[in-house]
Amino acid sequence: MIFWINIIAIPTWLCLKHHGQRARGFIFSDTAIKTALMVKGIFKLPLRELKGFLNTVFTLMNVPLKSPIHTYINLRSA
Template structure:
């Protein structure tokens, strides 16, 4: 039944209409909605390279933290792997940092070896 019973006799409450009275503040708030601030903490920069394991073979170039960071950024912004690499490169340029960013193939290969719970954590951890 698409219509309510006695609809034509009901009291109609109109939707409240709001009028903006502080345009400069409203305009500033609208501009700030698009503002994004991302940075790497000093602890993250210090842990970017993996610790030496002493095992035979070529050591890993990036720590699990670096790969997880790339995967979180990829998940938050819905980026393909190549764009994730480019985005992280632009972040390090803006920060004037000298850390090297994992390339897209390293991110892809290392994401397989990470525990599944790392990739499926809630987004509040990233967005906080």
């Protein structure tokens, strides 16, 4: 399996704008959530294991990113 991360996608991983609601703003962008859900579907991983898998892939690729935790993915998957 080959993983490829575009250099343009790295700055868009974190969400820099507020969503307009009263609560705390989003930490991860929609791109990060969609990517995590895509990897979850491909490897058939539970949400709790997905974070560790993505963080390991990012470490091996030497990419300065972190995976969203399972609660962020679950809440924003809709």
